[in-house]
Amino acid sequence: MDMQIFIIAFLTIPLLASLAPFIVRNKRFAEYASLVSSSLVLIGSSIILYLSVSLKTISIFNKAIVIDEFGAYIILLVGIVYFLSSMYGISYMRLAIEDEKMTDKELGRYYLFLNLFALTMLIAPMINNMAIYLIDIELTTITSAFLVVTEITEKSIEAAWKYIVVVSVGLSLALLGTILFYLSGNIPGSAHIVSSLDWTVLSSHAAYLNKDIVRFAFVLIVIGFGTKVGLSPMHTWLPDAHSEAPSPVSSMLSASLLNTAMYGIMRYFSIAGKDVGFGYPKAIMIVIGVFTIFTGVMGIINQKSTKRLFAYSSIEHMGIISLGFGLGGLFGTFGALLQMLSHSLAKPIMFFGSGNLLHKYKTKDIRKIKGVFYVMPKTAFLFSIGVLALIGAPPSVTFISExxxxxxxxxxxxxxxxxxxVSLLVAAFVGLLAKVGSIVFGKADDDPDIQKGDFGPLSILPMALPLVVLIILGFYIPANLHHLLIGITHVIRK
Structure with a gap:
C-alpha cells in the first residue's frame, strides 16, 4: 500500500464532503455525503491504527507527517465521533428546519464547516512539526466557530465571539511556548544545537534542551492548549459554545476537539519530562487536573441547562484525564487513555439525547423538562443508561478508567x-444522577403541545451504538485494545 496516496485520499474524503452542498444543491445529498464521508473516515482511521501498530510509526512526506500509536488512537476517536455526529445530524437538522430555526442556505453552511472541522481534527495528530500543529488547532477554532452560530441567535453569536477571543488568547500563549521550545535548543555556545520544531527531533534530543527555558515553556503550553482542552481556569468559553451549538457539533467539540488539543499537551509533556525529569510536568498536570475536576463538578451541581450540564461534565472529564497523565505510571496513563475513549463514546449519547429533548420540549431548562420516560421512552432509556456510563457506574469502561x-x-x-x-467523583455522580433522574422520571405537566413519541431511527441509533460499546468494554477489554494502550504509555514516556 502506498501510504502517501492513502493518507491523501483519507484527508480528501471530508474535504469533498464539505463541498457537497455546492456541487449538488440538494440538502439530502449534503446529508448523505457527510454520512458516507464519516463512514469512510471511520474505516480509514481503523486502517491507520492497524498500520501504526504493525509498523510502530507511519512516516511520509520526508517526516512532515508522522503517525505513531498515540496519534492513530486520537484519529480513531475523531473518526468515531465524526461518524456518530454525521448520522445524528441528519435527524437533528431536519427537525431544526421543521421548527424554522434555520434555512436551507444555513444548512449548506453547516455541512460545509462540519466536514472541514472534522478534517482539521484528523490532520492534527498527523503533523510532526509543532508550529504547524498549532496553526491547525487554530483552524479547528475557525471552522467550529462558524458551527456554533449555525442557528443564528444573539446568544450563539456571543458564544462564538467568546470562544474565538478566549481560545485565540490561549493559543497565543501556546505560540510563545512553542517559540521558547525552539529557542531552548538554540542557545549560543551550546555543545548541541537542536534546530527543529519536529516533535520527533525534539523528543530524541530532549536532553540537550535548556532546562530553565523548557520549564517556563511547558507552563505556557499547558495554559495555551489547556484553553482549548477546557482546563480550568481557561475553560470559560466551553459551556457557552457547547450550549449554543447544534447537538451534533456539541458532540464533536466535546468528544473530539478536547482530545485533539490534549494530544498536543502530551507531546510537550513527553519532551519536557525527558529534559527536566517527569516530576515537573507531572506536578503541573496534577494540580491543574484537580482544579479542573473541581470546576466541572461545581458547574454540574449549579447547572439548570441540559447542554451546559454536559459541557461542565466535559470539563470534569478533561480534568480526570489530565490528572491521570500527571499521576503517570502504568495505571494512571492507561486510565487516562481509557478515559479518553469512554468520554468519546459517552458524551455523544448525552448531547444527542439533549438534542432530542430540545426538539420535543423546545427548551434547555432542566426545570421545565419532566417525565421524558412517558413522552420519549427510547430516548429516556438511552439517556438514563448513558449518564450511568458517563459517571462511572459499573459496569462501564468509565468506571474502569477512573x-x-x-x-x-x-x-x-x-x-x-x-x-x-473520590469526593469530587461522588459529588459529580450524585449531581448528574439527580438532574437526569428529574428529567426522566419527574412529574410532567400536561402540555397539549408536546406529542408523545420518539423521533426516527437516526435520532436513536447514534445513541444506542456507543452505549453498547461502553457496556461491553465495561465487562471485557479486548487484548488488542489493551496492547494498544500499553504501547501508547510507552510512546508518551519514550
Missing part, C-alpha cells in the same frame, strides 16, 4: 489527592 487512576494515586502515596478525587 478506578485505575485512583489506584495510581494510592500507589504514588498521594492520599490527599485520592480523597479529593
Amino acid at each position: 478506578f485505575l487512576i485512583i489506584l495510581q494515586s494510592l500507589k504514588n502515596g498521594y492520599y490527599i489527592v485520592t480523597i479529593i478525587l
Whole structure:
C-alpha cells in the first residue's frame, strides 16, 4: 500500500464532503455525503491504527507527517465521533428546519464547516512539526466557530465571539511556548544545537534542551492548549459554545476537539519530562487536573441547562484525564487513555439525547423538562443508561478508567489527592444522577403541545451504538485494545 496516496485520499474524503452542498444543491445529498464521508473516515482511521501498530510509526512526506500509536488512537476517536455526529445530524437538522430555526442556505453552511472541522481534527495528530500543529488547532477554532452560530441567535453569536477571543488568547500563549521550545535548543555556545520544531527531533534530543527555558515553556503550553482542552481556569468559553451549538457539533467539540488539543499537551509533556525529569510536568498536570475536576463538578451541581450540564461534565472529564497523565505510571496513563475513549463514546449519547429533548420540549431548562420516560421512552432509556456510563457506574469502561487512576494515586502515596478525587467523583455522580433522574422520571405537566413519541431511527441509533460499546468494554477489554494502550504509555514516556 502506498501510504502517501492513502493518507491523501483519507484527508480528501471530508474535504469533498464539505463541498457537497455546492456541487449538488440538494440538502439530502449534503446529508448523505457527510454520512458516507464519516463512514469512510471511520474505516480509514481503523486502517491507520492497524498500520501504526504493525509498523510502530507511519512516516511520509520526508517526516512532515508522522503517525505513531498515540496519534492513530486520537484519529480513531475523531473518526468515531465524526461518524456518530454525521448520522445524528441528519435527524437533528431536519427537525431544526421543521421548527424554522434555520434555512436551507444555513444548512449548506453547516455541512460545509462540519466536514472541514472534522478534517482539521484528523490532520492534527498527523503533523510532526509543532508550529504547524498549532496553526491547525487554530483552524479547528475557525471552522467550529462558524458551527456554533449555525442557528443564528444573539446568544450563539456571543458564544462564538467568546470562544474565538478566549481560545485565540490561549493559543497565543501556546505560540510563545512553542517559540521558547525552539529557542531552548538554540542557545549560543551550546555543545548541541537542536534546530527543529519536529516533535520527533525534539523528543530524541530532549536532553540537550535548556532546562530553565523548557520549564517556563511547558507552563505556557499547558495554559495555551489547556484553553482549548477546557482546563480550568481557561475553560470559560466551553459551556457557552457547547450550549449554543447544534447537538451534533456539541458532540464533536466535546468528544473530539478536547482530545485533539490534549494530544498536543502530551507531546510537550513527553519532551519536557525527558529534559527536566517527569516530576515537573507531572506536578503541573496534577494540580491543574484537580482544579479542573473541581470546576466541572461545581458547574454540574449549579447547572439548570441540559447542554451546559454536559459541557461542565466535559470539563470534569478533561480534568480526570489530565490528572491521570500527571499521576503517570502504568495505571494512571492507561486510565487516562481509557478515559479518553469512554468520554468519546459517552458524551455523544448525552448531547444527542439533549438534542432530542430540545426538539420535543423546545427548551434547555432542566426545570421545565419532566417525565421524558412517558413522552420519549427510547430516548429516556438511552439517556438514563448513558449518564450511568458517563459517571462511572459499573459496569462501564468509565468506571474502569477512573478506578485505575485512583489506584495510581494510592500507589504514588498521594492520599490527599485520592480523597479529593473520590469526593469530587461522588459529588459529580450524585449531581448528574439527580438532574437526569428529574428529567426522566419527574412529574410532567400536561402540555397539549408536546406529542408523545420518539423521533426516527437516526435520532436513536447514534445513541444506542456507543452505549453498547461502553457496556461491553465495561465487562471485557479486548487484548488488542489493551496492547494498544500499553504501547501508547510507552510512546508518551519514550
